[in-house]
Structure formats: C-alpha cells, structure tokens
Amino acid sequence: MEPFWVERPSANCSKSRAIRELVDGRDSAIRLETLLRKPSGNNGSLSADELVVKILRSFTESISALSSWENSEVCEDMSPQIGGFGAGCDDQGSEHSGESRKRPGLKDGRGCYKRRKESETRTTFSPTKDDGHAWRKYGQKDILNSKFPRCYFRCTHKHDQGCRATKQVQKIEDDPKMYQITYIGSHTCRKITRAPQMITDSDPWESSYPPSCNNSDTKPLINSQQSFAFCSANDSIKKEEELALVKEDTPTTSSDLTDNLSSFDSILLPELMGFESSDPAAMYLSCVDDSQHSFLDMDPMGRFGFDGEFPFYENVQFS
DNA sequence: CCTATTTGACCCTG
C-alpha cells in the first residue's frame, strides 16, 4: 500500500525541520507512552523524564521552525495562487457571483476554476471526519483504485467570510474506520458567525468550536463520548457532515465512533501556528483513550499543540 | 422558502 504521505523534496528547510521534529516528538511520545504503560520496563531506553524533555524539545523546535516558515511564506490567504480556493476565475466569486462567473461559451459556466496548485495542504488520519468546523459538501467523486469515494467539502463560511478552507475526506481502504482528511488552505473565517440555518441563536457551536477559527477565548469542550470526542461539534454542524458522509460510507462501515473530533487541522493551520494554542491538555485528552489518561495527568508540559495526532497512527503532513 | 446535498458536467493537470 502506499505510504500515507510522501515527503516533498521541495519543502523548505524550516518545514522539513518542523516535520522532522514533529515526527521525532511523536516517536518520543509513543515511547513514553509504552514506557508509562509498563512502568517496570526501562528497557534500556530513555527514561520518562528524558523522553519528556525530548518531546518538549521537539515541539519547541517544530514551533520555531514553523514560525520561521510561516514568516518566510507569503501569507497564503493573501496570495491569489496559494490559498487559492478552487473557485478559480474570480475566486471569491464562484457560486456567489452567480452568472457573473459564467463564461460565455461555457455551458452553465461550470468548470470555471483553477485548480489550486500550491495551496497548502495538510493530511490527517482520523477516525472521524468531523473536525468541528462547519463544512459544506460540494462534491463527491469515485477515485480510481479506491474503494471509497472522496468527498469534497468547503468551509461553510466561504461566502459570508470568504473562508477558503476546503477539505477532502476519504475512507482509508485498509482501515475503513479511519478517514484520510486532507485540508487545503486554511480557515480565514473568524469566530463563528452563523452558518445559515446551521447554527442556532444560542450558538452552542461556538463553545465547541475548535481553536482555529476563533482565536478567541472559546475553548473546546472535552466531551468524551468516545476516546476521540472532543469538541462535540454540535448537532447541526455535525449533522451536516454526518449525513454527507454516511451516505457515501454506507457500503461499509457506517457510523464509526462519534463524529466529534478535535480539529487537528486547526491545530496545524498555519495561521494558528501563532499558538495561542488553546487548552492543549484538552486537546490531548481528546485524543487519548482511557488507558492513557495517566499520561495526561502527569503531563508536565501542558503545551502540546500538535499532539492531537499522537494517539492515531496518522500522519500529518504539510505539503 | 431557504439551505444543504446530490450528481452529472466541465475544466485542469499530468
């Protein structure tokens, strides 16, 4: 089978370094985890303390690497090409501008878009498709050599806030319980306003909104319906994706776990690399299963920003 | 009625 991710040689130094560090950090965390699970065994490897230090260092390095990377990078949101939402012709326009986007000569103006080329993408693997963001499905496609179709989502706030984030969700053949989620571009939407009809006035959504979209105070709730429960992406939003994916899923495993999940993407979003990292502990917690809570409890670092992925065998990858 | 989803058409990239 194919590797979940492939390293891009073009990745610049900082980025590569960040990735290396993250991978390293993850490895260390895994080792630490095993270490903690069998307290007796030091197995000649590093001690827990050493591992903790190592992990910390990895994250620190990653953060700094990503920071420099970000700084050296043209703000993707500003870049017409980079963050370029697929909307093509006039980007913002798309459906919004209705007929204005239609090309004369083109049948109903379809296909008028530019495929994003260098937009930033991040791939994660998670047992849920929901990441807490409000997504709207805009397409689904059968992919060659893939048992499962790929679903295309864009941020619900694409129009009201011009958010260009999109994501692609596809079940992993080898493990239908897992989804490969590729995030393209990053959320520029801020504090959740309201997705029409999707968010109620009281907007419970907000409270469960992941760190990314709103850099404000709101913290994700720890809601452990399952090991992964995290921001119980509330009902409405959930439902949105839920329904969307359940359908294409149906052939096989359906309803896996809950669909509430920490928004790893958000954690990784470049603009978030600002790391006002909200409640890392919560994030981490959200992703560990019960057996690992002890680890959590003793978490001395409290600064896990990227760890969300650890518990999974996922890979996060920038490209 | 309004909004989201479905789905076939269409374009782009390799």
Next chain:
DNA sequence: CAGGGTCAAATAGG
C-alpha cells in the same frame, strides 16, 4: 486522454 477537483442545476429536507 484519464483522473481528479469544482461547479451548479436539480432535488431533498427543515
């Protein structure tokens, strides 16, 4: 040309 990504009309659901 094939495969993949996106658009938007049609449809469904509240």
